[in-house]
Amino acid sequence: MKDIEQQLAQLKPKPIPAQWRKDILAAAVDARDILEKSRKRSWSSRIAWGSLAAVWAVIISLHCTTERTELSPYLAKMDPVIFQEYWRQQQQLMAELLAPPSMPEFIPPRKAPVKQPLPATPNPRSSDRALPTKYPPMV
């Protein structure tokens, strides 16, 4: 029996269909082109988003660095004493608004007066009771 490994090696695998080469290479090149196009597109959109972010960064930095020191014209014209009073009232109002809601004081309900129970001692027997005199006693 010839060595089986040699026998196997003599057999040739089925050849790959010739048409596949064109198909597969074309598909690979197409995939490559699609990837490059999407890369270019994502790069251009990246530039757009980057510039937009830069503009926003400039706006925010300007906003943070500029301090607001001037009062509104209405407040600037106000007398300092009146302004101080106005300011105190505003603070108080703000404190009231921000304070936690206070609960009303608890008032226990008023109890009705308790009636005293009737005395447990029985009344005197009727025989012992003094008869009411309707008429004055006879003399």
Added chain:
Amino acid sequence: MSLPDEIARIYDEHAQALFAYLMTLTRSETDTHDLLQEVFVRLATRERLLEGVASERGFLIRLAHNLAVDAMRRRDTRSRNHDQFGLERQDELATGADPDAMTLQATMESALNTLPEEQRTVVHLKTWGGLTFEEIATALDILPNTAASRYRYGIDKIREQLRPYYNEIQ
């Protein structure tokens, strides 16, 4: 060398081995075509995929193997393929004109089909893929000793199955 030329070179050098290997795994020309195309699409879209690779063929076999396993898992056909293992005749080998050679080929193919998948792939890669055991081990993510023992077990089983055929000839 431009990328299309490089891809064409890789195709010319390795496509036949990849085709034979994928046919062994999938037993379907359609699946083999899809997987082979996927291999080359990956090569085209990831330029540096082969950079620093010691064995191009080993790497490509591994890539094809992983893609095939993923595809089979996705489609839940792996178990079906295993159930049909050895029952269907696959045309993985080229047909010859000599009747004796054709008979021998059919017998060998039948014997090859009865091998478990892991032995069959190693026998295939060693016999027709032209890979060393080290390259097979790298491609299949197994130890070289495991690859060698699977090959040996596979060859022994084929030899055992072909014994009646040779006895008949003698």
